[in-house]
Amino acid sequence: MKKTDTHPLYRALYRILRPLARLLLRNGIPFSEFAELVKRAYVEAALEDFSDDRRKPTDSRAAVMTGLTRKEVKRQRELLAAEPSGNQQEPRAGRASRVVAGWVHDEAFQTGDGVPAVLPFDGALSFTELVRRYSGDMTPRAVLDELLRVGVVAVDPDSGRIELRSRAYVPAGDSAELLQYFGEDVSDLVTTVDHNLVASESGRTPLFQRTLTYNNIPPEVISRWRAHAASQSQALLEQLDCWLGPHDRDISGQRREGDTGQSVRTGLSIFYFEEPLQPDDPERGR
Incomplete structure (x- = not known):
């Protein structure tokens, strides 16, 4: 063997x-x-x-x-x-995502009750100012076009003011950006698995890693389950974002007492999966 x-x-x-x-x-x-x-x-x-x-x-x-x-x-x-070094220009997806994060967390671009404000394109505390703070050298028009393309924002046809429709930037129809996310997500998962495999012998705390799986679900349930899983997952991510986002220095713009200046990349990934199983599939019953 x-x-x-x-x-x-x-x-x-x-x-x-x-x-x-x-x-x-x-x-x-x-x-x-x-x-x-x-x-x-x-x-x-x-x-x-x-x-x-x-x-x-x-x-x-x-x-x-x-x-x-x-x-x-x-x-x-x-x-x-x-x-090229790792300090090359950040991909468009990352910078557009940071604009959305700034809109969600920066009090200057919120209403009095903490809701992302509807912004004018130009002027003080406008969409242009938001892009200047959070997107690097991308032009406001380019960011707006990208966010419109994926349905994250909407523009009022009469006033021209811009409304945030979704707290999450998700690439749509762009294989290059989807492949960028693929590389990051799979790399992060493998890194977590590698950490957990050696955590006990190295004295480190295991990282959270859980999966919910069933393998005998009727096909007629799947469309409802897919929608339910998406809505609940999005709600969870938004709750976690509300907790973690304000701690990001790029958003808070502050250094707290005892801040060493070092940075940690952290986050949580959720992904959905489904595949048909044949009657003799070895996965059935596991």
């Missing part, structure tokens, strides 16, 4: 790779290109995540860890060094 048939991690990896292979094939990415990316990720992890702080990581040590040749490690390391 092969090791890949019995090792729990290998079985878990295959379940991850199967839908990933479908996504890659649908988008015309052959195995050779995927394998090249895997090599690069292995080398980067070996050099950065498993480095000894007392010594500079070497190609030889990375080669031993990854199973690649030193020549291949060197080639991948040079490719990594040539890639």
Whole structure:
């Protein structure tokens, strides 16, 4: 019996790779290109995540860890060094999302009872001012067009004032932005799983990770369940956003007493799934 048939991690990896292979094939990415990316990720992890702080990581040590040749490690390391840094311009989706977050949390753009105000396009405390504070160098017109495209805002045809219709920016019909979210969401999930697998032996507190699953639901229930799950999930995320959002320095604009200046990226992801099961599907009954 092969090791890949019995090792729990290998079985878990295959379940991850199967839908990933479908996504890659649908988008015309052959195995050779995927394998090249895997090599690069292995080398980067070996050099950065498993480095000894007392010594500079070497190609030889990375080669031993990854199973690649030193020549291949060197080639991948040079490719990594040539890639743009992580400080490149923030994608449009991120900046549009920050504009919405600023509108929701910044008291200057709210009514007296804390509701996001209906804003004029120009002038003091306008949509233009909101964009200037929270979107970097995106123009107000470009942000407005994007938020209109995804249905987050509406413009009154008579007054031209802009109303926030949704607290959440979700890309619509833009595969590049959806793939950006895909990369972030899956990366965050795998990072959480990796943390939890070693949490007990490293003395760290496990991170929250839960899934609700049933595998014998009648098809006629699904449309109602899909709508219910979406509305309840959105309500939960909005409640959590009300708690966490004001602590973000970009929104509060404040440094509290004892603030070290360091930053932590944190959040919570919720996603919905469904798939038809055949009568002899091994998932049935699990």
